[in-house]
Amino acid sequence: MPIKTQPDLPAGEILKKENIFVMDEMRALHQDIRPLKIGIVNLMPLKEATEIDLLRALSNTPLQLDVTFISLESHKATHTALSHLNRFYEPFSEISDRNLDGLIITGAPVEQLDFEEVDYWDELCQIMDWSRTHVTSTLHLCWGAQAGLYHHYGIKKHLLEEKRFGIYQHRLLNRKVPLVRGFDDVFPAPHSRHTESDRQAILENPELTVLADSREAGIYLVIAKDGRQVFVMGHPEYDRNTLQKEYQRDREKGLPIKPPLNYYPDDDDTRKPLLTWRAHANILYSNWINYYVYQTTPYEFIRTDR
Template sequence: MPIKVQSDLPVRAILEKENIFVMDETRALNQDIRPLKIGILNLMPLKEDTELQLLRSLSNTPLQLDITFLTVSSHESKNTAQSHINKFYEPFCQVKRRRFDGLIITGAPVEQMEFEEVDYWPELVEIMDWAKTHVTSTFFICWGAQAALYHYYGLNKQLLPQKLFGLYRHQVQNRKEPLIRGFDDIFLAPHSRHTTVDAKAIHSCEALTVLAESEEAGVFIAMAEEGRKIFVFGHPEYDRRTLEKEYLRDKGKGLPIQPPKDYFEEDDSSKKPPLMWRAHANTLYTNWINYYVYQLTPYQWEDEE
């Protein structure tokens, strides 16, 4: 699938080396195609890593995607150069009159704080409310999913006794839903979080449909409003070594961290971790784009004046 990004986006070179078709603005203007407009509100600290992970995950459909990276104005990133954000990101205040076919809201390293204590929480609430009328389908990841459940349905997160960290087995529920079409009965997915939303509370919420769940990690995929809202409570987009980097980072800081569960062979962190979740991650993002964005979005949005 051709992904339209800015010509000099740094991760573009990596994607091209992986034979992922990346198109710049000049070539896109010469194509008589209505691309799907996808916004990515990237709240992760290492923004370039997340850019690469999500663009990889979105690259497995024949549809053309026009990607816009979004940022909040009420927070300054400490781990990504401001020059990168200024060049490749648009603040929400500048796009709020536009409409998007799909929106991804990522996780963020603020899960142990109360939602209202996060400096950009009021702006995120505005974005979530804006998405209800300006976006066909919104895909919430990890803390983003927890924030959405809290804002839309009043379901609060709970602090876990220890970090949920590693690869966990999940079982498919409600198999008839297109979002999980092509999934095996049991599949693996990465988690890296200190909080959770009680599975019973999610099941008890009439607005939500659970599509995949883990005995250890809780609900993994849920949706609402026939797919206008998708909630994913782990990190299917993670690369092979993302959990390894997080483990070594926390270990280097002297934090209480165990090796990620079922991630290293024989729990030996000197060995290259096998990649065991990419196929289902790609299927998840492809199904979202195809069934909940492309199939449902109007052919032409009319942006507000």
């Protein structure tokens, strides 16, 4: 899929080297097609790495995507250069009068805080409220999924006894829903989090359907009845080495961290990690784009609150 980005976005050059079709704005202007407009609220600290992960994950359909990275004005990023944010990100206040076909809200390393303690919580709530009338479908990832379930449905989260960290097996529960079309009965996915949303509250909510679950990692994939909200409790977009970098970072900080489960061959953290989840991750992102964005959005966006 051609992904339209700004010409100098560093992630674009990296993806081109991986033979992923990245189209700059000038070339896109010469094509008689309306690309799908996708916004990404990137809350992860290492934003450039997340840009690469998400653009790679979105690159597996024949549709053209016009990607806008959205920044929050209520939070000052400390791990990404201000020059990068100023050049490649747009503040939410500057895009709030637009309509988007799809929106992605990423995870964030703040899950041990109460939602209201997060410095950008009010602005994120504003974005999630805005998405109800200005976005066809929103995909929430990890902490972003917990935040979405709390904001939209009042579902709380709780701390885990230890960090859920590694590659876990999940069971597919409802094959008829298009979001999981093409999934195997059992599939792996990465997790890296200290909290989880209340399981019983999710199961008891008539507006939500659980599509995949894990005996060890808990509920993984949830969809709202109308498909306007999708909640993914893990990180399907993670690259091969992302968990390894998190593991090494925590060890260097002296934090109590075990090697990621089911990640290294024979659990030997001196060996190259196995990449086992990308096929299902690609299907997940492609199905979301196809069935819940492309097949649903009108050629001209129509406000849903009228």
